[in-house]
Amino acid sequence: DTEVTQTPxxxxxxxTNKKSLKCEQHMGHRAMYWYKQKAKKxxxxxxxxxxxxxxxxxxxxxxxxxxxxxxxxLNLHLHALQPEDSALYLCASVxxxxxxxxxxxxxxxxxx
Amino acid sequence: xxxxxxxxFLSVREGDSSxxxxxxTDSSSTYLYWYKQEPGAGLQLLTYIFSNMDMKQDQRxxxxxxxxxxxxSLRIADTQTGxxxxxxxxxxxxxxxxxxxxxxxxxxxxx
Numbered sequence: 001d002t003e004v005t006q007t008p009x010x011x012x013x014x015x016t017n018k019k020s021l022k023c024e025q026h027m028g029h030r031a032m033y034w035y036k037q038k039a040k041k042x043x044x045x046x047x048x049x050x051x052x053x054x055x056x057x058x059x060x061x062x063x064x065x066x067x068x069x070x071x072x073x074l075n076l077h078l079h080a081l082q083p084e085d086s087a088l089y090l091c092a093s094v095x096x097x098x099x100x101x102x103x104x105x106x107x108x109x110x111x112x
Numbered sequence: 113x114x115x116x117x118x119x120x121f122l123s124v125r126e127g128d129s130s131x132x133x134x135x136x137t138d139s140s141s142t143y144l145y146w147y148k149q150e151p152g153a154g155l156q157l158l159t160y161i162f163s164n165m166d167m168k169q170d171q172r173x174x175x176x177x178x179x180x181x182x183x184x185s186l187r188i189a190d191t192q193t194g195x196x197x198x199x200x201x202x203x204x205x206x207x208x209x210x211x212x213x214x215x216x217x218x219x220x221x222x223x
Binding site: 006031033041042043044045048050055056088090092094098099101102103104105106108 | 157
């Protein structure tokens, strides 16, 4: 299994809603990432988890809250988002020794 | 900080070879990946090269690495219309545990 699975694939939420994005991998990778990608732009790093601990937060607004409940699962909790937060949210995982670095298919988020 | 530069656009004729170039600044990069992204889709890992190698071949793909100049290239032989996509050169910075993205190169394949 060389997959990173993200759910949901699409999400539309209002500015007062609370929602969560989910990312799962079963490759034993211990580094997991959240990236945000706006249209026609490269992915931008948001968070890095290493061995289930947050190791990098790229000055992301607090309305985005990551969580790593176990080594296979990464969540991104969303609250009070703005329309400009609409984007493709990508999850990635990297294996030990970095020979494997896979991305999920992303969650396309629209904030209305 | 870390930086990755790629040319933004490349147009090739079907059946020709494509060469996408990349330069990076982080000398601690241990692995360098190439990803393909089609419209509306996620990132597909195409291939990678370890920093102590200078060449890697994988079917139609050839990766060349000049570590001294921090220059990486991806050659796609016999380019097909299905190869039309954005290609990202992504160094992995082991020191920072980051996958570093440049702007990407849009490859357009025409008949």
